[in-house]
């Protein structure tokens with residue numbers, strides 16, 4: 001038997017039932033000790049509180065898309081976890097509904113430290129049988145990938161559709177993935193023993209679906225190498241498509257494309273962290289540190305970089321989130337002469353994000369006036385329903401000792417009581433995911449629903 005730690009990835013579009021399944025797995029008597037990793041879309045972690053209180057350890061990654069910045073986070077968490085591997089038997093990783101599971105799966109095959117210690121047991125994809133058609137119709141990339149990569153597909157929310165609809169959905173999904181095992185379920189009640197110990201993710205199929213499956217994706221689009229004499233240099237940039245850009249400088253051994261690719265594997269974990277913000281005319285002092293160049297509000301920007309006499313003629317490799325062309329980036333010396341890189345490489349980001357879909361996270365102290373917040377949620381859904389993919393939150397309500405947990409998927413909405421607040425001060429945390437969300441409006445109107453003692 002393999003001594004590697006098995007990992008099960010739970011995936012499925014927003015609101016399809018991943019957390020419901022996770023809770024079922026965690027509460028079932030199977031004698032397994034499970035470590036849970038949550039990857040959330042949005043800035044504040046809510047799922048952690050929605051996962052039932054068990055002995056399992058929960059790690060959160062909520063930096064956004066798992067396919068780029070989060071790959072570094074995932075590797076870090078898995079490495080940390082491995083140091084405590086006597087405390088658990090397996091790992092369940094719940095991905096955000098907005099994630100393509102391909103890059104998650106890829107982590108288990110391309111990163112040597114992870115490959116040594118873990119094995120991907122399988123990918124389970126939850127499908128919201130009522131709402132998935134719209135996403136299949138418009139071929140939402142993430143939904144197609146979630147179905148294609150699955151080892152098991154759970155057609156969940158069977159209570160909301162007819163048997164006939166269920167059959168045609170299964171046929172439709174079999175057109176995307178014939179090899180997966182299919183289960184229809186209500187509240188994700190698929191047989192758990194058939195979901196764990198699948199015995200290995202099918203790598204061959206993954207490469208069939210995506211021929212470049214084993215080529216890692218990176219959070220940077222470009223890297224260049226320079227050999228520099230001692231002196232002061234400036235990176236000059238103009239305005240571009242982003243108000244900031246992650247940027248990292250490392251030392252290189254040789255000036256070659258192979259060196260750029262070798263270093264990419266080393267630097268991308270540092271690159272994945274939130275960079276330290278630096279503004280126009282500030283110095284980039286540290287090597288191998290992610291900086292976030294602030295690129296808004298001016299016509300042009302300069303960031304200095306010094307090469308000391310001791311370092312003269314060493315090679316530096318620069319990794320940037322965007323290509324130089326997007327920001328008219330050049331490196332100049334103290335006489336303002338442009339320095340061309342001796343070698344450069346454009347990384348294929350490999351995927352695109354749907355920029356229209358965004359998330360708004362709101363955290364407000366205090367408790368809500370129950371009738372105000374109910375009326376607001378109803379009104380909000382009526383007005384914005386088609387654009388809201390998902391909303392969920394944990395709220396405090398005046399006169400109520402327990403937390404209120406609300407969940408919405410498209411136009412369906414429900415609310416239930418959670419744990420009591422006890423000695424904790426109530427704080428309201430909510431996340432809205434969808435198109436064209438107006439954060440100021442949402443925050444302002446929610447603030448007006450807070451209870452105020454008269």
Ligand SMILES: Nc1nc2c(ncn2[C@@H]2O[C@H](COP(=O)(O)OP(=O)(O)OP(=O)(O)O)[C@@H](O)[C@H]2O)c(=O)[nH]1
Nearest residue numbers: 014015016017018019020097156157186187188407
């Ligand atoms: N009617 C019905 N509701 C369900 C079923 N399964 C889950 N739900 C509800 O659907 C909502 C979303 O379920 P979750 O398990 O939180 O879904 P999720 O995939 O984890 O959601 P995200 O993490 O936001 O992507 C919750 O309100 C669940 O109670 C089901 O089979 N039928």
